[in-house]
Amino acid sequence: MDALLNRASVEGLRFFGRMSASISHELKNTLSIMNENAGLLEDLALLAEQGKTLDASRVKDLGSAIKRQIRRTDHIIRNMNRFSHTVDQPLAEVEVAEFLEFILDVSRRLTAAQVVTVTVHAEGQPLMIVTRPFFLHSLVWLLLEFGMEQVGKSGTLILKPRKEASGAWIRLAGFERLTPEAGRNLPGKQDETLLTLLEAQLEMDFEQQALDLFLPKKIHDASLRGSASATS
Amino acid sequence: MKTIHVLLVDDEEDLVVTLAERLELRGFHSEWVTTCEAALEMLKHKRFDVAVLDIKLPRMSGLALKRKMEALAPDMKFIFMTGHGSEKDFEEGTAEAGVPNYLLKPIDIKLLVNRIVEMVS
Numbered sequence: 001m002d003a004l005l006n007r008a009s010v011e012g013l014r015f016f017g018r019m020s021a022s023i024s025h026e027l028k029n030t031l032s033i034m035n036e037n038a039g040l041l042e043d044l045a046l047l048a049e050q051g052k053t054l055d056a057s058r059v060k061d062l063g064s065a066i067k068r069q070i071r072r073t074d075h076i077i078r079n080m081n082r083f084s085h086t087v088d089q090p091l092a093e094v095e096v097a098e099f100l101e102f103i104l105d106v107s108r109r110l111t112a113a114q115v116v117t118v119t120v121h122a123e124g125q126p127l128m129i130v131t132r133p134f135f136l137h138s139l140v141w142l143l144l145e146f147g148m149e150q151v152g153k154s155g156t157l158i159l160k161p162r163k164e165a166s167g168a169w170i171r172l173a174g175f176e177r178l179t180p181e182a183g184r185n186l187p188g189k190q191d192e193t194l195l196t197l198l199e200a201q202l203e204m205d206f207e208q209q210a211l212d213l214f215l216p217k218k219i220h221d222a223s224l225r226g227s228a229s230a231t232s
Numbered sequence: 233m234k235t236i237h238v239l240l241v242d243d244e245e246d247l248v249v250t251l252a253e254r255l256e257l258r259g260f261h262s263e264w265v266t267t268c269e270a271a272l273e274m275l276k277h278k279r280f281d282v283a284v285l286d287i288k289l290p291r292m293s294g295l296a297l298k299r300k301m302e303a304l305a306p307d308m309k310f311i312f313m314t315g316h317g318s319e320k321d322f323e324e325g326t327a328e329a330g331v332p333n334y335l336l337k338p339i340d341i342k343l344l345v346n347r348i349v350e351m352v353s
Contacts, residue, residue: 025288025315028315028338029244029247029315031337032244033246033247034338035339036250036254036338039250040253040254043254043257047257
């Protein structure tokens, strides 16, 4: 298990770096927008000092635009905080659909860059599992990366969780070119490691053009349980 | 003095809208688009002296867009903007565009204005 965990940790660090870089990029964008809005406010104030009439509604709009970006930044930072803490939660109970939404929220910039929309189609009832959240996040992201290469013309992928007595299935659908040839490297070495750690199983449905990931209701191997669970 | 025409390309609409307005206040004629496709379409109908491009755009990088834009407007000059998400971004940008034409976000408007004027003159 140690060797497996070491391998997953090295890959996990790479994944963590990739997500962190994307988040920092997104933060730079919100800062840039606030910078331009604040700059425009200064420009308008300077013009007012020179005798030009200051349009109050314009000032109000710029204030609202800055507030919007502050809310966006706050949301990004909350996600970043939650993402960071998945690393120090060896095991945690998650609601599958909600966790998938969170994964998409964190990686929205990366999926948008590929011009792909990913949506979660949740069942009505909560679907709780005890899993390794960081490794689950890594695995779902790897599957999404694969999915974005095989997506159909609509540019839309769907994640659909489904309850089963022993756990949960997550179907990733929306492919157009999912063939045995395209899927021959799936699962790859990295996916295999994560599947083992998550006690999960991956299946390809070429007829339905979908991938199915099974996750147990509860991880049986408690060797990585640990006790750390920061919440700040 | 001849008005300088600037085209801004960034997928963050709130950014380009405001930046365009600030450039207008400084005497430039500026227009903006949020996609590579719209930028290329715009060049079929209008002439610009300078294009200010985000280095990371959906579907196509800013550098790839530059190459396509050059084919339509060979005399146009380019300035890149980036959130500098990685060293790779920076190296790619500096290698092809040259450091003076590369601005980090958040943009310093004075720096941008100086670069535009220098390039056109």
